[in-house]
Amino acid sequence: MLLLDLSTLAPEERAEAFHHVLNDSSVPNDVVHEAPEAGIRARFETWRVGSLDLFDVRSTGFEVRRTARHVRWHRDRPVVSVSLQTAGAHRAENAGERYVLGPDDIGVFHELAPRRYGWSGEGASWAVTIDMEQLGLPVDTVVKASVRLRTSPLHDLVLTHLRGMRRNPAALEADPGAAALGNATTDLVRALLASAAHAEDDRRVRTAMDESLVPRILAYTRRHLTDPELTPDRIARAHCVSRRRLYEVLGQAGISLEQWVISERLEAACLLLASPHHAGLPVSAVAARCGFTSPSHFTRRFRRTYGVTPREWRRHRCQPQPRNGVALGQDPTSQPR
Incomplete structure (x- = not known):
C-alpha cells in the first residue's frame, strides 16, 4: 500500500508530510533534510505480513535524530526495526557508536533507544518492524547486538531471508502462509540478536537457537535447493543435529522434509518454465537447475502436482494472453493450477 508520494504534493507541503509519516508510524523524531531548498522527494510504501509491518522508503537525503526525550514518548507497543540498505550508503549512530551501513549489512534499531540514521543524496531502505513483546528481548540486548551483528554466524542467513521477503512483499501479504512467515522471521531475528549480543554458551542464545531451528533449517534448505547433493x-x-532430531523437529511443525523440498523445487521450475528469458532452456536443463537428477522423475512429479507436463505448462504460460487473461483457445475452467 502506498503511504505517501511527495511528488503529488506542493513543494512547500513536503517536509511536513514527510515528518508526519515518520512520526505517525514511530516515536517522535527530529528530521533534518539534507538540501530542502533543492526539493524533497520521497515515496513510502507498506505491507502487512502476518505480525510484521514492512516498509519501503525512497527519498532524498535526510537524517532522523531520536533522543532520550523522544524515547519517553513511545507508543504502547514499541517495535524493533530491521532494515536493508537498498540504495546509497547509510549513516547510523547507535549504542554510542557511529558506523556506515552498506548493501550487505543489516541495520537494527530499537524504538526505546536513542539513535541517528539517514543518508546523503538519493537513497532507499527496506525495513521489517517487529513488536518488542513478540521479539522477547530486552532493550539492552537489542542495542548491544545492533553494532556487532556480523559477529554472529547467523548474519548471512538472516540477510538472505530478508532479501527474499523484499522481492515481492505484496504477494507475501496475500499468501495464506503470511502468519507463519511472520513468526519464522521473528524467530530468525531473535536468534541473530541473541547470538550477536551474548556468548555462544549463554542460555539466552541456546533458547533462541532452539526456537529458530525450524526456520533456520528451511532457510538453509531454500538456499541449497538447486544442489542435487542436498540430503537430510x-x-x-549443517545445524549440528542428528538426522533423527531433524525429522523430529520438522514433524512437530507438520513438515515432511522430502515433500517440502520437492514442492519448493517444483515451484522454482514453474518460474523458469514461464520465464521468456529461459524459453530456449530444455526441460531437462530446467530439471537440473532445480535440483532434480532425473528428467523423467521431474516430469512425473510435475504432472502429479499440476496435472500437466512441464512442456504443456510452458506452452500455456508463454503463449500470448488476451485482455481477459485467458489463453487463446483455452477453456478457462481447464487452466493448470
Whole structure:
C-alpha cells in the first residue's frame, strides 16, 4: 500500500508530510533534510505480513535524530526495526557508536533507544518492524547486538531471508502462509540478536537457537535447493543435529522434509518454465537447475502436482494472453493450477 508520494504534493507541503509519516508510524523524531531548498522527494510504501509491518522508503537525503526525550514518548507497543540498505550508503549512530551501513549489512534499531540514521543524496531502505513483546528481548540486548551483528554466524542467513521477503512483499501479504512467515522471521531475528549480543554458551542464545531451528533449517534448505547433493544428513550436519532430531523437529511443525523440498523445487521450475528469458532452456536443463537428477522423475512429479507436463505448462504460460487473461483457445475452467 502506498503511504505517501511527495511528488503529488506542493513543494512547500513536503517536509511536513514527510515528518508526519515518520512520526505517525514511530516515536517522535527530529528530521533534518539534507538540501530542502533543492526539493524533497520521497515515496513510502507498506505491507502487512502476518505480525510484521514492512516498509519501503525512497527519498532524498535526510537524517532522523531520536533522543532520550523522544524515547519517553513511545507508543504502547514499541517495535524493533530491521532494515536493508537498498540504495546509497547509510549513516547510523547507535549504542554510542557511529558506523556506515552498506548493501550487505543489516541495520537494527530499537524504538526505546536513542539513535541517528539517514543518508546523503538519493537513497532507499527496506525495513521489517517487529513488536518488542513478540521479539522477547530486552532493550539492552537489542542495542548491544545492533553494532556487532556480523559477529554472529547467523548474519548471512538472516540477510538472505530478508532479501527474499523484499522481492515481492505484496504477494507475501496475500499468501495464506503470511502468519507463519511472520513468526519464522521473528524467530530468525531473535536468534541473530541473541547470538550477536551474548556468548555462544549463554542460555539466552541456546533458547533462541532452539526456537529458530525450524526456520533456520528451511532457510538453509531454500538456499541449497538447486544442489542435487542436498540430503537430510547434510542438512542435519549443517545445524549440528542428528538426522533423527531433524525429522523430529520438522514433524512437530507438520513438515515432511522430502515433500517440502520437492514442492519448493517444483515451484522454482514453474518460474523458469514461464520465464521468456529461459524459453530456449530444455526441460531437462530446467530439471537440473532445480535440483532434480532425473528428467523423467521431474516430469512425473510435475504432472502429479499440476496435472500437466512441464512442456504443456510452458506452452500455456508463454503463449500470448488476451485482455481477459485467458489463453487463446483455452477453456478457462481447464487452466493448470
